[in-house]
Amino acid sequence: MSLAEAAIRVEELTRELNEYNYQYYVLAAPTISDYDFDQKLKELEELERQFPQLLDPDSPTQKVGGDITQRFHTVRHRWPMLSLSNTYSEQELRDFDERVRKAIGNDFEYVCELKFDGLSISLTYENGVLKRGVTRGDGIQGDDVTTNVRTIKKIPNRLKTDGFPDLFEIRGEILMHRAAFQRLNNERIENGEMAYANPRNFAAGTIKLQNSAEVARRPLDCFLYFLYSDNRNRLFNTHWDSLQAVKSWGFHVSEHTALCTSIEEVLAFIAKWDEARYNLSYDIDGIVIKVNDYGQQEELGFTAKSPRWAISYKYKAEQVETLFQSVSYQVGRTGAVTPVANLKPVLLAGTTVKRASLHNANEIERLDLREGDTVFVEKGGEIIPKVMGVNLLKRQPDAQPILYPLLCPVCGTPLVRKDGEAVHYCPNEDGCPPQIVGRMQHFIGRKAMDIEGMGDETIETFFKRGLLHNITDIYTLTDKQDELIQLERFGQKSIDNMIAGIEKSKEKPFEKVLFALGIxxxxxxxxxxxxNHFKTIDALMAASKEEIQSVYEVGERIAESVTEYFAIALHRQQIERLRQYGVQLAIEEKEIQRLGDSLTGKSFVISGVFEQFSREELTALIESHGGKLLSSISGKLDFLVAGDKMGPSKLAKAEKLGIAIISEQELLQLIGS
Known part of the structure; x- marks a missing residue:
């Protein structure tokens, strides 16, 4: 695969995975199976490994998916809630075990735990009293759902024992038992309400309700499984010890947990629960494996997205046969056309399956899918189905192949498909309704202009009513309040909040505006x-492709896309209108202050456990004095800051390369404090 082809595929995968994360974490309505999501994520990781110049810090591989709903107060996690790497393969588990052994030697244990199919939660306790319950959110910050969490009977509002830290967080999973799910779902159906697809969705929907009395009526459960505190390592040496302690403090900890001394014992535990999971009253979708010793966990460290000392093994999904009826085609914000299979409804893993994504024309061709085929459908992660293949023994002799459309299913524009690309695109970006709406939805998004009081449905409604035609029209809504008040579900308070959000968006920095344009x-x-490089939108619009490409880590593909965007007269007109409305189109530079320059030009790697500072505190200390942190040991490294329980492989490599190995105190002496 060439760099250009890889860049296109990376963009496709990033777009898809961000959308799937939004559906899973915010809407609690996933549209893809865990297995399919993991396979796409692995494909993206592999492309970024082969072409490191395509790795964006905002890539789905570098973060935990999910945005924050605007209905609750947003709280920043004291300790990030990272996700775990997933595998469905015994060999990948053995590979994980080998990586651990290379890093920390052979003297270690694993803790195996059930992987609950629920909603992740972080609980903060101060002096034994529950102070806050926060959802995972995007891993950095989440929704404060404390009032609802207090209604869950298995979560203590006040601890009745002692021995716990003054301040700590405990992580767990909120879930709903299958019997309660069935009873409550039947009530919804009898009341004419939409049924939930599975217990996980019901639990997620419940914890986000505004009425805590209704939350209390729905019997939620919660298993707790991980402790965080500033002095945790002084209280416990291992994760297993902390589990026994938190159980004694009154927390609901699963009894189905095992301490294993080898990968063979781990595999035996996995095999046991592959069968026994059906005897549980709640759903699990796999097993979590963690290195037990806290010091060894710190030595193994983290990637940007997940810990290197833990992994989850997921069980394979169920599979059934059903009739393939037709294909529908959906057009996304970037113009990508995605085919969707319409199926004869079939019961699979406790839910009725009607639709499945076919991804692109290549997938249809790979399946050799034809009208009226009987297909094998698998529900990976027991959420969203995937067509795995065709039962050729049941194919009708006159079955006709599926012909991919030549025209956009919405606007009728001829579709394009560049050489090497899997996806068909509608090139009518400024005239195709789904693309126009999608770009406006992107523009108002939290990571872009963050316009409070507006959502995706609002944009769709305004577009259909002719109030919005492109992103600049958003700023004309302040003069259309008489029209807005006539619309259903738009009261004066809602309008005032939206107008305030629009006005506040004019304060967003230039870099946010540039991202919001959706180039x-x-x-x-x-x-x-x-x-940061061009300082103003005018300088960027005037720049040649070569000048843009000269910016650090901006390649030809990006430079070409930017110049093509600004070459379109309509886009330049929109920029001028944004300028007239007062949107920030120039950067506001701020002076960066540091505590000192004693480490300027020096690079460091931190490894091990320290007495006076945490690794995070040492990182901040080094950076505040001009030093640079590297991710691994190489010939470019100046200092290895070594603490207790440092891995033997790192020490050996540093000694071989002749790198200076210093202690915590020697680092402070370098700083001069």
């Missing part, structure tokens, strides 16, 4: 680099 390949990180 293909210009993500948050690239937008920041371009804004």
């Amino acid at each position: 293909r390949y210009v993500g948050e990180t690239v937008a920041k680099k371009l804004a």
Whole structure:
């Protein structure tokens, strides 16, 4: 695969995975199976490994998916809620075990736990009293759902024992038992309400309700499984010890947990619960494996997205046969056309399956899918189905192949498909309704202009009513309040909040505006680099492709996309209108202050456990004095800051390369404090 082809595929995968994360974390209505999501994520990781110049810090591989709903107060996590790497393969588990052994040696244990199919939650306790319950959100910050969490009987509002830290967080999973799910779902159906697809969705929907009395009526459960505190390592040496302690403090900890001394014992535990999981009263979708010793966990460390000391093994999904009836085609914000299979309804893993994504024309061709085929459908992660293949023994002799459309199913424009690309696109970006609406929805998004009081449905409604035609029309709504008040579900308070949000968006920095424009390949990180380099939108519009490409880590593909965007007269007109409305189109530079310069020009790697500072505190200390942190040991490294329980492989490599190995105190001496 060439760099250009890889860049296109990375953009496609990033767009798809961000959308799937939004559906899963915010809407609690996933549209893809865990298995399919994981496969796409792995494909993106592999492309970024092969072509490191395509790795964007905002890539789905570098973060936990999910945005924050605007209905609750947003709280920043004291300790980030990272996700776990997933595998469905015994060999990948053995590979994980081998990586651990290479890093920390052979003297370690694993803790195996059930992987609950629920909603992740973080609980903060101060002096034994529950102070806050926060959802995972995007891993950095989540929704404060404390009032609802207090209604869950298995979560203590006050601890009745002692021995716990003054301040700590405990992580767990909120879930609903299958019997309660069935009873409550039947009530919804009898009342003419939409049924939930599975217990996980019901639990997620419940914890986000505004009425805590209704939450209390729905019997939620919660298993707790991980402790965080500033002095945790002084209280416990291992994760297993902390589990026994939190159980004694009154927390609901699963009894189905095992301490294993080898990968063979781990595999035996996995095999046991592959059968036994059906005897549980709640759903699990796999097993979580964690290195037990806290010091060894710190030594193994983290990637940007997940810990290197833990992994989850997921069980394979069920599969059934059903009739393939037809294909529908959906057009996204970037013009990508996605085919969707319409199926004869069939019961699979406890829910009725009617639709499945076919991804692109290549997938249809790979399946050799034909009208009236009987297909094998698998529900990976027991959420959203995937067509795995065709039962050729049941194919009708005259079955006709599926012909991919030549025209956009919405606007009728001829579709394009560049050489090497899997996806068909509608090129009518300024005239195709789904693309226009999608770009406006992107523009108001939290990571872009963050316009409070407006959502995706609002944009769709305004577009259909002729109030909005492009992103600049959003700023004309302040003069259309008489029309807005006539619309259903738009009271004066809602309108006032929306107008205030529109006005506040004019304060967003230039880099956010540039990202909000929705230029293909210009993500948050690239937008920041371009804004910092060119300073103003005028300088960027006047720049040649070569000048844009000269910006650090901005390649030809991005430079070409930016110049093509600004070459369109309509886009330049929109920029001028944004300028007239007072949107920030120039960067506001701020002076960066540091505590000192004693470490300027020096690079560091931190490894091990320290007495006086945490690794995070040492990182901040080094950076505040001009030093630079590297992710691994190489010939470019100046200092290895070594603490207790440092891995033997790192120490050996540093000694071989002749790198200076210093202690915590020697680092402080370098700083001069």
